[in-house]
Amino acid sequence: MTDILVVAELFEGKNRKTTLSAVAFARQVAEATSGAFDILSIGEGAGAAAQELTGFGARKLLEAEIAGGYVAENLAATVAEVAKGYQVIVATGTAYGKDLLSRAAGKLAAGVAPDISAVKVEGGELIYTRPMYAGNVIGHMKVTTPIEFVTVRQTSFEAAAPSGGASPVEKVAVQTDAVAERLRFGGLESVKSERPELAEAEVIVAGGRALKSEDNFKNVIDPLADALGAAVGASRAACDAGYVAADLQIGQTGKVVAPKLYLAIGISGAIQHLAGMKGSKVIVAINKDKEAPIAQVADYFLVQDLFDAVPALTEAVKKLAAS
Amino acid sequence: MKILVPIKRVADPDNANKVKVAPDGSSVTSEGLEWKLNPFDEWSLEAALRLTENAAEKSRVGEVVVVTIGPKDATQTIRQGLAMGAERAIRVEGDDAQLDAWQVASVLAAVAKKEQPDLIIMGKQVVDGDSNVVPQYLAELLGWPALNYAQSLTTDAEGKTVKAQRELDTGVETLEVDGPAVITCADRILHPQAVKNGVTPDDFTYPAIEGGRYATLKGIMKAKRKPIDETTVGDLGVEAAATVQYTAFELPPARSGNTTFVESVEELVEKLHADAKVL
Numbered sequence: 001m002t003d004i005l006v007v008a009e010l011f012e013g014k015n016r017k018t019t020l021s022a023v024a025f026a027r028q029v030a031e032a033t034s035g036a037f038d039i040l041s042i043g044e045g046a047g048a049a050a051q052e053l054t055g056f057g058a059r060k061l062l063e064a065e066i067a068g069g070y071v072a073e074n075l076a077a078t079v080a081e082v083a084k085g086y087q088v089i090v091a092t093g094t095a096y097g098k099d100l101l102s103r104a105a106g107k108l109a110a111g112v113a114p115d116i117s118a119v120k121v122e123g124g125e126l127i128y129t130r131p132m133y134a135g136n137v138i139g140h141m142k143v144t145t146p147i148e149f150v151t152v153r154q155t156s157f158e159a160a161a162p163s164g165g166a167s168p169v170e171k172v173a174v175q176t177d178a179v180a181e182r183l184r185f186g187g188l189e190s191v192k193s194e195r196p197e198l199a200e201a202e203v204i205v206a207g208g209r210a211l212k213s214e215d216n217f218k219n220v221i222d223p224l225a226d227a228l229g230a231a232v233g234a235s236r237a238a239c240d241a242g243y244v245a246a247d248l249q250i251g252q253t254g255k256v257v258a259p260k261l262y263l264a265i266g267i268s269g270a271i272q273h274l275a276g277m278k279g280s281k282v283i284v285a286i287n288k289d290k291e292a293p294i295a296q297v298a299d300y301f302l303v304q305d306l307f308d309a310v311p312a313l314t315e316a317v318k319k320l321a322a323s
Numbered sequence: 324m325k326i327l328v329p330i331k332r333v334a335d336p337d338n339a340n341k342v343k344v345a346p347d348g349s350s351v352t353s354e355g356l357e358w359k360l361n362p363f364d365e366w367s368l369e370a371a372l373r374l375t376e377n378a379a380e381k382s383r384v385g386e387v388v389v390v391t392i393g394p395k396d397a398t399q400t401i402r403q404g405l406a407m408g409a410e411r412a413i414r415v416e417g418d419d420a421q422l423d424a425w426q427v428a429s430v431l432a433a434v435a436k437k438e439q440p441d442l443i444i445m446g447k448q449v450v451d452g453d454s455n456v457v458p459q460y461l462a463e464l465l466g467w468p469a470l471n472y473a474q475s476l477t478t479d480a481e482g483k484t485v486k487a488q489r490e491l492d493t494g495v496e497t498l499e500v501d502g503p504a505v506i507t508c509a510d511r512i513l514h515p516q517a518v519k520n521g522v523t524p525d526d527f528t529y530p531a532i533e534g535g536r537y538a539t540l541k542g543i544m545k546a547k548r549k550p551i552d553e554t555t556v557g558d559l560g561v562e563a564a565a566t567v568q569y570t571a572f573e574l575p576p577a578r579s580g581n582t583t584f585v586e587s588v589e590e591l592v593e594k595l596h597a598d599a600k601v602l
């Protein structure tokens with residue numbers, strides 16, 4: 001019987017969908033061990049955010065209202081205090097989840113299983129599977145401290161669907177940490193987009209260095225993404241050069257994605273890029289160079305100049321949609 | 324300003340697809356692959372060097388100390404850090420393949436307590452373990468703030484306060500931190516204007532690079548004479564136990580199927596529609 005605590009991820013007072021991947025993990029482990037899980041909503045707007053999670057099968061919902069923008073030091077002491085009542089603490093392995101959970105684990109000298117892609121129960125122990133070496137090795141590991149902290153890969157744990165019922169909500173005491181006074185939050189600048197989020201998208205159109213400018217990226221990649229209802233992603237080179245925001249980077253340093261269809265446009269396919277997208281179902285490369293390493297993972301490869309191919313592809317997709 | 328930069332060697336990351344697993348699955352073997360400085364540590368070292376120099380006058384205005392926990396042959400990695408420009412180095416004898424994040428952080432905390440740096444700047448993850456755990460543990464053990472994923476850093480000349488922007492999944496956050504603090508760097512830290520230290524003129528622009536600065540021949544020669552302190556986990560008084568245990572390793576399944584090369588947009592659309600059924 002494992003008691004699991006899910007740490008929800010809030011953004012502007014609402015749950016990010018990432019939260020539901022951690023819930024999926026919690027459900028799986030609770031089921032396999034005849035245990036139960038609770039969900040902790042923490043941060044600004046935690047009260048309302050907790051209500052959003054009422055129908056997901058949690059034994060109870062905990063809320064800790066803490067004002068201010070995201071700073072781990074403001075939240076970790078409360079997470080660690082609540083964690084003392086559980087065996088497994090889980091969040092989704094976004095920048096938020098990795099940052100916050102490791103800090104909270106440190107307070108309890110507890111082990112962390114970071115960015116796992118699967119879990120199984122073996123002889124009463126939880127064995128975690130995790131990609132290492134940019135996805136080139138799979139490691140199996142366990143946490144040997146009484147409280148285990150886990151972050152899960154969003155694309156490996158499909159967002160939990162509501163299961164009905166209503167979980168009671170409880171307030172938890174907020175703990176403070178003197179170190180938090182040494183950090184001052186100065187705002188968060190986020191690029192809002194109507195497009196789907198990368199980790200959730202069914203189709204992703206990703207552009208690379210070959211786009212050559214922010215304007216080209218907008219004029220060439222965006223229309224194709226719009227025609228496909230796709231999310232937009234990019235290589236590190238494209239993000240570094242400022243063609244798109246850094247949070248659209250796909251790869252070892254960026255986001256891990258696994259859409260049904262991934263289009264890599266003017267992306268060479270460096271090992272670090274592949275680490276973030278080789279789990280996609282169908283991969284299409286559009287590249288002038290048929291020797292580009294993206295060929296190692298591409299199902300379809302159009303050897304053509306992207307500035308000719310992509311506008312034509314956009315038109316063809318629109319036509320297909322209309323027919 | 325004094326900056327401590329923890330660094331680790333990794334099997335050549337550009338050939339990470341060539342690492343192998345022992346037949347019994349007990350370990351990862353990287354024979355035949357060169358050891359490289361973990362790229363994220365290299366970027367962090369570059370940031371630390373920028374914070375402690377007057378780039379316009381090519382002079383040093385602070386001290387960078389690199390530290391690694393590793394066996395004797397990790398000295399090669401240390402030399403690379405020294406050749407890039409770090410003033411001195413510390414090697415703590417240990418098996419980098421066996422120690423877990425808690426043990427590494429505990430050792431680094433002991434080193435930091437002795438060295439009393441103004442900042443610790445380190446990789447957000449090692450590209451073999453891909454963990455991103457050590458920095459947070461370390462900050463917690465020291466009771467310092469942590470600033471993960473910095474894409475820009477601005478300090479005053481003493482390095483007591485750092486203004487930073489950091490990359491989260493939801494956007495770019497601005498933070499101000501009173502040191503000493505632990506900082507990890509994101510890719511964009513290498514941007515020509517990302518690091519400002521109040522000494523190098525503000526309009527100075529670094530060249531656009533994708534890794535840290537190259538070691539010059541002069542730098543390599545000088546590195547040979549720079550001091551490397553050697554110590555042990557026991558000497559540092561660290562007794563941390565492991566918190567995780569790896570039970571087995573395996574190679575991931577290869578992607579099935581071959582690449583179909585297509586000649587035209589029409590053919591691509593046709594194939595995606597009729598064969599792959601994704602359009």
Ligand SMILES: Cc1cc2nc3c(=O)[nH]c(=O)nc-3n(C[C@H](O)[C@H](O)[C@H](O)COP(=O)(O)OP(=O)(O)OC[C@H]3O[C@@H](n4cnc5c(N)ncnc54)[C@H](O)[C@@H]3O)c2cc1C
Pocket residue numbers: 207208209210234235236237238249250251252253254255265266267268269270271272273276286287288289292304305306307336362363450
């Ligand atoms: C530690 C570390 C972590 C990293 N993490 C990431 C990561 O998370 N994500 C990531 O993407 N990268 C990452 N990188 C960087 C990675 O190694 C590559 O440098 C990067 O992915 C290259 O981006 P690119 O493919 O857009 O550019 P390039 O490698 O320059 O490729 C451009 C491609 O476009 C093609 N091309 C050029 N012009 C045209 C045209 N007109 N039409 C069609 N094709 C054209 C070229 O043939 C080439 O294949 C990381 C590197 C390191 C060291």
Ligand SMILES: Nc1ncnc2c1ncn2[C@@H]1O[C@H](COP(=O)(O)O)[C@@H](O)[C@H]1O
Pocket residue numbers: 328329330331361363364390391392393419424427445446447448449452453454455456457458
């Ligand atoms: N053996 C080691 N020696 C020195 N620093 C290390 C070692 N292992 C990890 N680190 C530091 O911790 C960072 C994050 O590592 P990790 O949390 O293991 O992904 C690395 O980028 C290094 O800066």
